[in-house]
Amino acid sequence: MADKAVLAVSIVTPDGEEYTNQNVELAVVQTKSGDLGIMPNHIPVIAALKIAPAIFKFGDQQSDILAVNGGFIEFSNNELTIVADSAEPKNKIDVNRAANAKERAEHELEKARNLHDTDTMNRAEVALQRALNRINVANRR
Structure with a gap:
């Protein structure tokens, strides 16, 4: 075969x-x-x-x-x-580190929105997506 x-x-x-x-x-x-x-x-x-x-x-x-x-x-x-x-x-994702990155990105995103700073907003959105991706993968069964 x-x-x-x-x-x-x-x-x-x-x-x-x-x-x-x-x-x-x-x-x-x-x-x-x-x-x-x-x-x-x-x-x-x-x-x-x-x-x-x-x-x-x-x-x-x-x-x-x-x-x-x-x-x-x-x-x-x-x-x-x-x-x-x-x-x-x-198995190598540090969930606490990813959660901290998520919080930082959310904070930066909110600050950038208030200032109408599109460059910072775009970078914060990418950082937030990366943090959420890491958290989602780590929590998958």
Whole structure:
């Protein structure tokens, strides 16, 4: 019997390789155009990513989930590469630190809205999205 086709997944950030798995059966990411599921032999694709979880399923109901903060994916020949601003596995997320970042971002966002400071407002919105992404991934079952 032939071996089951799988994906080789790699997530790279400015700090280096954050995740690698050679046996992924399904990858699910959120692109700027919507959710994208990739299985072996999927057509080639390049897409920009949202600040959102990335889920990789493999083996007997096993999966890894990471908080991915922007970037893009490239897929071809059963190799999926994610180049992200940052990526953090669920088990390495410091929930208290993420909650503090959320509170800081909310405070900065409110202050920027009152001052009509769109640049600061945009940065605070991104910081808030990143904090919420980390909190959501950490609390996922």
